[in-house]
Amino acid sequence: MIIFLLAILATACFIDIRTKIIPDWLSVGGIIIGIIGNFFISKPFDPILGIVIAGGGLYVIGMIGDHSYNMPLFGGGDIKLMAAIGAIAGPSIAMATLAITLLYGIFQGFLFRIYLKKEESMPYSPSIALGTLTSIFIVRYYGI
Numbered sequence: 001m002i003i004f005l006l007a008i009l010a011t012a013c014f015i016d017i018r019t020k021i022i023p024d025w026l027s028v029g030g031i032i033i034g035i036i037g038n039f040f041i042s043k044p045f046d047p048i049l050g051i052v053i054a055g056g057g058l059y060v061i062g063m064i065g066d067h068s069y070n071m072p073l074f075g076g077g078d079i080k081l082m083a084a085i086g087a088i089a090g091p092s093i094a095m096a097t098l099a100i101t102l103l104y105g106i107f108q109g110f111l112f113r114i115y116l117k118k119e120e121s122m123p124y125s126p127s128i129a130l131g132t133l134t135s136i137f138i139v140r141y142y143g144i
Contacts, residue, residue, distance in 0.1 A: 012026055012125045031084045049094075050089060054095075057094075058101075059074075078124045097128075100130075102131075105127040
């Protein structure tokens with residue numbers, strides 16, 4: 001399942017950096033793969049819980065940011081991509097990914113705004129990909 005996740009993340013990063021859009025077929029396809037694949041591998045409700053934690057968590061944080069800064073922090077593609085990560089990787093990695101992705105996003109935003117002097121929206125999928133890879137490494141190898 002992790003191979004599918006890595007392929008989805010690499011594709012999402014490539015497309016998001018070029019077009020600033022994460023296609024629905026990619027993220028919704030990841031959600032479907034995660035639900036069907038994990039139904040037979042692990043507990044049947046793990047993908048649903050992962051979707052709620054990762055996708056729902058990013059949605060709530062984005063809504064708070066929308067009201068605080070009067071501008072959208074995340075697009076719908078970012079939220080659906082996080083939901084796909086939760087569906088494929090499960091709730092423990094989804095929780096770690098959400099937290100670590102936000103830290104990478106802050107760092108990426110700092111670099112994007114200060115050093116590149118860009119005022120436009122930035123692609124968030126690189127932060128999601130780095131956060132996912134970091135959380136997989138931490139959870140799988142250190143059991144945290």
